[in-house]
């Protein structure tokens with residue numbers, strides 16, 4: 001029996017408005033053998049083979065900005081660099097060949113739309129915006145030489161933006177055994193990182209024969225704080241529509257949903273009380289994938305199927321490159337909080353920027369946040385390339401969640417942030433939520449996703 005023990009889940013300390021994920025994360029530990037951000041020696045590359053030859057790409061025609069990561073952050077930055085200054089030479093490096101959106105994937109999970117609108121071509125985006133799409137994986141970085149190494153060869157940059165997103169941290173469930181981690185990832189994927197996870201989850205819901213379907217919300221700040229709650233509503237709606245005798249158990253360490261709490265609690269109570277069991281203030285102590293048992297502080301929950309979402313952390317790549325903030329419990333990037341320059345060991349690198357979900361600021365890890373932040377950062381980098389600058393702008397989080405499908409009903413939240421220098425903390429500048437569900441807000445979820453995807457890819 002492989003038992004996975006919970007460990008240290010309660011140790012994440014977030015100041016400010018903790019339930020909504022606002023504050024300062026503290027408490028990380030050094031990883032043996034991995035370059036630490038307190039060591040300010042620039043990481044130098046040690047690559048051989050195909051990675052150690054120039055990539056087969058057109059020569060730079062001007063100031064070259066290399067953007068790594070074709071998610072919501074990198075796609076916005078690559079496009080808006082060119083919008084701000086068409087003379088910039090922009091290369092987008094992305095390891096996936098096809099973009100598949102996380103946002104609005106819940107509607108596909110619930111059978112409300114086909115997969116196709118979620119899929120976009122990186123080639124179309126590159127052609128429309130006159131930048132180079134390089135389908136490769138970043139494997140190393142030489143900041144002193146200003147070179148990135150990929151599995152398809154190296155290229156030089158004038159400025160570099162890293163937007164590699166996140167990884168799961170199964171270690172926070174106390175999972176040290178790679179077999180147990182692999183079991184959880186493969187059999188009960190969270191559905192928060194890759195398209196394969198979404199496809200597996202979709203099949204699980206479609207083929208569910210009845211019984212208990214467990215979802216978990218992780219501790220800390222996590223990617224898309226509305227999604228576990230929206231997903232519970234959508235899966236419950238599918239069970240009802242397909243007449244599946246299933247119950248959705250949502251396990252959450254928080255007292256109430258991390259965002260739009262009033263709206264989600266009302267939906268659980270008024271629309272899904274026969275299907276959703278919301279277990280708030282419940283911490284997972286161990287998971288046994290063999291017996292399909294989750295041990296919590298209160299009860300043992302035996303499940304028939306599950307999507308288990310562990311705590312998230314900044315992409316592992318950043319740790320390898322020595323670009324992690326030692327004060328970040330979730331191993332996010334070490335950056336200047338307004339200019340987004342890398343600050344490993346407290347020393348600013350004027351030519352390396354980090355953005356998107358891997359940022360250490362406690363903003364909501366959402367597509368709209370990454371998109372608005374990306375527009376600001378693209379303007380800043382383009383201005384700096386001409387010896388100028390732009391004023392800092394807060395990113396904006398906008399999130400519509402579908403909480404019922406027959407009839408369609410949605411809720412929403414819109415947030416901006418401000419920095420309190422005295423408290424050295426972040427707070428809301430604007431935090432506006434509409435908890436009364438209606439058709440219009442459900443429709444807006446589709447409209448928002450389509451508008452933003454169209455903008456990034458055309």
Ligand SMILES: Cc1cc2nc3c(=O)[nH]c(=O)nc-3n(C[C@H](O)[C@H](O)[C@H](O)COP(=O)(O)OP(=O)(O)OC[C@H]3O[C@@H](n4cnc5c(N)ncnc54)[C@H](O)[C@@H]3O)c2cc1C
Nearest residue numbers: 069071072073095102103137138165356357365366367368
């Ligand atoms: C199910 C779900 C629903 C969501 N719904 C919403 C919503 O309704 N509204 C909203 O605003 N947000 C939503 N989000 C959140 C949103 O998807 C993320 O916040 C957003 O994708 C973050 O963008 P990013 O670019 O930082 O990271 P990502 O989108 O993860 O992009 C990172 C990219 O970097 C690439 N990469 C990583 N390492 C390398 C490497 N070494 N070399 C090359 N490429 C690399 C990855 O392949 C990936 O394409 C949702 C998320 C999920 C999972």
